[in-house]
Amino acid sequence: MPPVDLDRSIALARELLHQTGAVQVSILQDPGEDGGEPAAVRAVRLGGIQVVDADGTERELPHSAASDVVLPMLPEMKQLPAMDVDAAQGQVTGTIGGLHLLADAISGIALLVGGRSVVAADYETTNPEIPLGIAARPGEPVVVLLGDDEFVLETP
Template structure:
């Protein structure tokens, strides 16, 4: 088995610093264990993937290069406004059926928050946040595309499910409505 290649530690990721501080801010104001973004870097460049785990170095994939920066790295940008995310106890999940049981409205609340995060990251961005469940082997992740242009996807462990829209309303994560 190959060892992980050396990954360069950096103090900044330039224009992606705003993404880093936004994910970090979301992580610190929510019950998420991890927040991940896929963001466009412009024409002719591969999208960047920024992975921010709680109390972990932040990893940034820049196509053919991966770098890390300290979780508490001081960056010279402010995060955009984000909604408050209520603390929610871990959900009970069934990865076979896709059932999620917990606080009434809790899953929709998290979907709306992740949708707002995707919107804050900019057009064409995708945000994903990972939350603990009562079954540590099956975390719950919520993924949204900026603008709510696609259904919100909830995964239990590695099993994805589309979150159905609420009756008579926009899909969770759709901030346009």
């Protein structure tokens, strides 16, 4: 696997944000044995790109940062309508297969970032007080966050 690359992470975060309609996407670069520098990237809808380098230096980049990066084939990504969530029951209801589609996209982006990096995205729900969060790390189960509650996504 090539070393974890900050520009690639920025471009991947922006693509995931745009193509899935996320409110925000975060990538925590953990290069592991792949090499590269640890960093945190956060892309926000209608905002810039925030980067925190390994030494703690914070930078705000324009939304178009790293737009010249050539990306490999991306996983399937779609924008879906807001889903209904019930944190007490651990239920997400929406487009059939929608949660797994988003989870697969986030897992695919995590694989493209490389190393032991974590990719997380937040989505609006029909209840503005309970966002839907999805996080993935290569080789590990996908985690779904409903407000403060955390669930492991079961594979179909």
